[in-house]
């Protein structure tokens with residue numbers, strides 16, 4: 001489905017972002033829906049936009065949304081303006097529309113070179129499970145499996161480290177720049193004080209002015225910084241959503257959604273980038289599964305499929321030029 005830019009939509013109102021120093025615009029959900037031929041209904045505490053091919057489910061009480069069934073955290077909850085429900089233009093243009101029609105946002109983007117970044121290593125131990133599973137080792141194991149799968153599919157795939165050694169956070173995106181990467185994916189394992197937390201979550205860079213997903217307040221002046229990588233917010237969200245969806249399908253893990261954060265490795269990335277947390281070392285179930293080759297391989301399969309799916313969308317957006325007609329022989 002071709003999706004036109006929302007730029008022509010009239011703004012219902014200006015919107016001051018939670019950090020207080022940036023202005024965004026509000027666009028009414030009905031305007032968005034009519035642009036995309038989606039019908040709008042409002043069951044309790046929800047706003048549903050739907051047609052035969054696409055569904056967007058918004059919560060009137062929070063930032064969680066579902067785009068074609070996939071859990072995605074918006075920058076801001078829907079807002080009411082003069083009785084009409086609205087989304088921020090940032091959420092419409094950088095998250096919802098790109099996820100509905102990825103190819104419309106990938107013109108000029110590449111996919112041939114992928115840099116995989118296994119987190120931590122050396123004297124940076126990362127997280128450790130109760131039974132001694134350590135994050136740098138698991139992340140490296142998964143990254144090596146992803147590299148092998150991508151190379152087999154014709155990608156040029158590199159690792160930022162292929163042994164247990166320390167690499168500074170700000171060096172990692174620079175290594176992606178050296179490789180002239182099209183895609184950068186940092187691979188991590190999670191840990192939480194609450195041992196019930198489990199599953200996979202993927203992060204794209206937070207848009208300027210807005211709080212990251214884990215930040216309920218969002219008033220820090222640091223949230224106003226616009227990083228060069230914010231110029232690729234739509235593409236980062238598309239890439240992150242493909243990675244998240246495919247890991248959850250391949251490894252049958254709990255889906256904690258596409259989230260947003262300002263991690264150093266993604267805010268300084270020279271290309272489309274995301275960071276994935278492949279499971280919780282602090283959760284007994286995730287720990288047990290991460291100990292098996294099968295589960296780590298299933299996660300790697302999901303990541304590789306996410307990259308391949310992103311590559312397909314890039315090819316749809318950038319079809320090869322028509323072949324020149326052969327000169328007629330006299």
Ligand SMILES: [Zn+2]
Pocket residue numbers: 119120126127135188189
């Ligand atoms: Zn980590």
